Amino acid sequence: MPARMTVEAEASSLQSVSVSSERYGSPARLLHWAVAILVLITWPLGLMIGFAKKDVVSTFYLLHESFGFLILWLMLLRVGYKLTSKAPKHEGSALERVAASGVHGLLYAFLVIMPVTGFLATNAHGFPLNWFGLVEVWSPIGKSPDIAWNLSAIHEWSAWILLALFALHIGAVLFHHMIKRDMTLYRIL
Template sequence: MSVSNVEMAGEAGRYAAPLRILHWLIAGLVMATWPLGLMIGFVKEDVKLDFYLVHESLGFLVLWLMLLRIGARLTSSAPLVEAPALEKAAAHTVHGLLYVFLIIMPVSGFLATNAHGFPLNWFGLFTVWSPIGKSPDIAFTLSAIHEWSAWILLALFALHFAAVIFHHVIRRDRTLYRIL
């Protein structure tokens, strides 16, 4: 497969700078938040609340950055790329699902925290308004949605990362450079 002239043109073959920055910022936050959430069940009780505070605060930050990213994505175009139709469809599907679950996961986590009766105290700086308050009848459902969306997000990340490796190492094309 050949690389299109647009891709070889440098900056024209890349995502806009705000999208590139948000991509890597969100990726870094998720790479910190996801394992932190997984570890909460294994830490001693005297530090568990600290883990929750950081996990929930980072997750809430991911939510707002994702909303900003969606706005930036809607106002800028993606760089053109030549690829088979099936490959383009797979990429669009995985990217779309990543966006969806990067919204579902923090929203469900935030609402689950609220429903369990714990308002989000964002990095200890201020308390975030709770839209639902303590609601034990839906707390475990929201927690389950949050947990399942985390595992789905991990699977989507694995697919995304496998595609990066495929394009960069096997195909040796410039796909990775679109987001760097």
């Protein structure tokens, strides 16, 4: 019986929260979680390429590059959707709104920069992108070791920046959900 009262008290306190319960649209929520899952698969694959045995390294590259290219297209859809739809209003202090907008903007930027530089680096190394072994994607640039090195460096640095942004994003989610106990997380679920 006390557990039921606790659940009812929790529900009552959540109903009194002043944060808007307006949710992101279904396309935004679907794209958010699809990209998040793909990044959680693709990032470790890229990291493991350097440690993979020679007989499987090509499979790691194929999967890493294919998932990365998929992330690029999903991010282009996300950007298009974001530009043409209304997002729920950011609640909280001015500092929280600026921080959220800044981190979201940087996440979007690096989620485009990463796959673009990875794709172009693959081309500059002299390899076409063979998307999941099904389709060979047109290579916009030819083989160039100097360009390949620069693009690879940008790609790798971007990976670490993206990891830091991801940590900030998750930290903010936990702050809102566990400390402020507001409805921010539910807007994207």
